[in-house]
Amino acid sequence: MHAKSLVAALFSSLTLVAGLSAADTPAGAQPATTATGYFDATPITGTPLGDAKFSFVDAADPAVAPIAKAGFDEITHVGGLMINQVGQALVSDDLGTMVSVMHLKNLALPKAVAGKPSITAIKRTSLMIRDPHNKPDAADAAALASIHQQLMDNEKPDAMLVQKIERPNLPTEWRVYRPIAASKTCLACHGDPKTFKPEVKAALDRLYPEDKATDYSAQEWRGVIRVSLAEAAKK
Numbered sequence: 172m173h174a175k176s177l178v179a180a181l182f183s184s185l186t187l188v189a190g191l192s193a194a195d196t197p198a199g200a201q202p203a204t205t206a207t208g209y210f211d212a213t214p215i216t217g218t219p220l221g222d223a224k225f226s227f228v229d230a231a232d233p234a235v236a237p238i239a240k241a242g243f244d245e246i247t248h249v250g251g252l253m254i255n256q257v258g259q260a261l262v263s264d265d266l267g268t269m270v271s272v273m274h275l276k277n278l279a280l281p282k283a284v285a286g287k288p289s290i291t292a293i294k295r296t297s298l299m300i301r302d303p304h305n306k307p308d309a310a311d312a313a314a315l316a317s318i319h320q321q322l323m324d325n326e327k328p329d330a331m332l333v334q335k336i337e338r339p340n341l342p343t344e345w346r347v348y349r350p351i352a353a354s355k356t357c358l359a360c361h362g363d364p365k366t367f368k369p370e371v372k373a374a375l376d377r378l379y380p381e382d383k384a385t386d387y388s389a390q391e392w393r394g395v396i397r398v399s400l401a402e403a404a405k406k
Contacts, residue, residue: 217312242347267370297394
């Protein structure tokens, strides 16, 4: 069950991540907490990460800042692409087909640049999943829980969260998260299903029979975009 009235009010000035500026970047990430209330008192969990260990880190730490900035900037870019794609879909003569490729499903990762952190994965996830491939893992769930708890406490959510993921005998994975909210145009596919165009409803029913990403209001928290990064190779 959505906490709609509270979430919509707190996101009155946010549509997608493109509306977040670098000036919104917090000095550091907040620790995750186990939140309840978004669903009927069900704890927020995710797919287990096995022997991986994750922790939130300070984005302002000089050792972390280049990674945080690279992730933040890439999410801004991806958010802009998503907005443009939604706009193009709404004027398409075949909106039902567009549903199957929406949200940059075929997005290529940017090429690595020598001396800079490289982007290894881009993901969208939420508490209300449409595509099962976007289901959060345990680290994603901790980020979602942190943002959710801030909203439930009537706090402005962090504009960015940074995690460090450590696995035995593997390079460190860094994750940068930024919250996104539903714009008015998103409601064509994420609002009240009774208002969907027949071809949209048919496509969603066929592609995502267990879809939970509906009944959103404009400017309501939608989830996060997450960018995974590897440290720049040492010279």
